[in-house]
Amino acid sequence: MAVSSLSLLLQYLVGDRSDWCASLACDGGAPQQCERRASAAWAARRVVCGGLLPAFQLRLADESGGAVGLPPQRSLEPAWAQRHCVAGRALCFELSAPAEAEPQRACTTLLRSGAASPPFYLTPPPPLPLASPRLASPRPHPTPLPLREQQLELDGGALLRFLVAAPAAPSPSPPPLSPPPPPLSPPPPPLPPLSPPSPSSPPLRRVAALNARFARHPGFAAWRPTGELADAGVLLHAFDGWEDHARPWRAAGDQSAFLVYQANGFAGGTIPVFHQTGGGVIFRPGVTRLKCAKGGDSGGHCTRWCTAAGGVGDVASYQYPGDGCGGSWRPEDIGFFLQRQCAWQRFFRRLEYNEFIVDGDAWTSSLPDTIEAFFQIRDGGADAHRAFLKAFRLSEEEVPLVEMDIRNWDAPFRPL
Numbered sequence: 001m002a003v004s005s006l007s008l009l010l011q012y013l014v015g016d017r018s019d020w021c022a023s024l025a026c027d028g029g030a031p032q033q034c035e036r037r038a039s040a041a042w043a044a045r046r047v048v049c050g051g052l053l054p055a056f057q058l059r060l061a062d063e064s065g066g067a068v069g070l071p072p073q074r075s076l077e078p079a080w081a082q083r084h085c086v087a088g089r090a091l092c093f094e095l096s097a098p099a100e101a102e103p104q105r106a107c108t109t110l111l112r113s114g115a116a117s118p119p120f121y122l123t124p125p126p127p128l129p130l131a132s133p134r135l136a137s138p139r140p141h142p143t144p145l146p147l148r149e150q151q152l153e154l155d156g157g158a159l160l161r162f163l164v165a166a167p168a169a170p171s172p173s174p175p176p177l178s179p180p181p182p183p184l185s186p187p188p189p190p191l192p193p194l195s196p197p198s199p200s201s202p203p204l205r206r207v208a209a210l211n212a213r214f215a216r217h218p219g220f221a222a223w224r225p226t227g228e229l230a231d232a233g234v235l236l237h238a239f240d241g242w243e244d245h246a247r248p249w250r251a252a253g254d255q256s257a258f259l260v261y262q263a264n265g266f267a268g269g270t271i272p273v274f275h276q277t278g279g280g281v282i283f284r285p286g287v288t289r290l291k292c293a294k295g296g297d298s299g300g301h302c303t304r305w306c307t308a309a310g311g312v313g314d315v316a317s318y319q320y321p322g323d324g325c326g327g328s329w330r331p332e333d334i335g336f337f338l339q340r341q342c343a344w345q346r347f348f349r350r351l352e353y354n355e356f357i358v359d360g361d362a363w364t365s366s367l368p369d370t371i372e373a374f375f376q377i378r379d380g381g382a383d384a385h386r387a388f389l390k391a392f393r394l395s396e397e398e399v400p401l402v403e404m405d406i407r408n409w410d411a412p413f414r415p416l
Helices: 078-083 202-215 331-348 360-365 382-392
Strands: 007-010 025-027 046-048 058-061 067-069 090-095 104-112 147-153 158-165 234-238 255-260 278-283 290-294 355-358 371-377 401-404 413-415
Touching: 202 234, 202 371, 202 413, 234 355, 278 382, 290 331, 355 360, 371 382
Parallel strands: 025 046, 371 401
Antiparallel strands: 007 058, 058 067, 090 104, 104 158, 147 158, 234 255, 234 278, 255 355, 278 371, 290 355, 401 413
């Protein structure tokens, strides 16, 4: 299926009381159905207002006109539609090719030509079930597929930008079988059985888990009001002298940390960290407790609180650090503000570290479980790692030392 031949049929609701895309300007429709509150990015994109439509559909069609993909039925629910509204946001779905092929995954964003609104999703979220006339049931993707970005011009000067996962090339047909060979002499006595292959070492499994967590977008993770660290992204504390000097794996009061994750990366950028050399610790999700977070440097403590309201919005209008607020985030609001900041960083191609404030008392009282691993960038983590293992009678298999490559957005952690 040629991606360049795709066309778009889109139905969406506008208006105020029952709107799904309030930031779009409106033409026509009955009075009071539209608030006419278009953002700067959408000032030239106008639609016809009307009553509730029976369906909210994003349909991709190939050049023959056949439908090849639909969103799931639960996309009709207003809560889902608000999270995935067309205006400045993304609609993510699975795109199915012919019935004999595996489904592809695609993410789209609508924006006016020259508009400041960037694509919101630049990597796909977890796959949604697909209701497609060509597939009896959704089929999961066992492994990630390589992505490529495509772009189409739409009516009204809009662009459709989307990422498509290219399906794997089909395996070549096996060559024809050669004629059977002549009978051989009797085989030699069998060799003794080989030892079973040894499973991958615990450090390798732990490093693989770190890299897998780095690839999960924390903007869509579950962040609890009680402050437990979510299982998405990797939270690190770089040794900075504010921890216990003799035992740097212990907190001395509340401590600073920073969360790194794959979704805000781009070609040529480096993973934003406190220091580009030195060592530190990696925190374990579920055990570590947070007091707050901030899009930039927080000075080691929580500041004024931000209020999570509205959507991601027009990130082009936000000032540093790109969260639209500039204050501290409550634990339950971390995902919302990370979505904003991630879109802002990718749009301006500006990567800055965030700061998470870790509850120091909870950190120390939960040792050694708080610490999943030690890390170093070039050097600086080995001495503290050895002392930690000795203090808690642990092995390198249980708490490894890993090296972090801040230029590697695919798998930044490797065992030492």
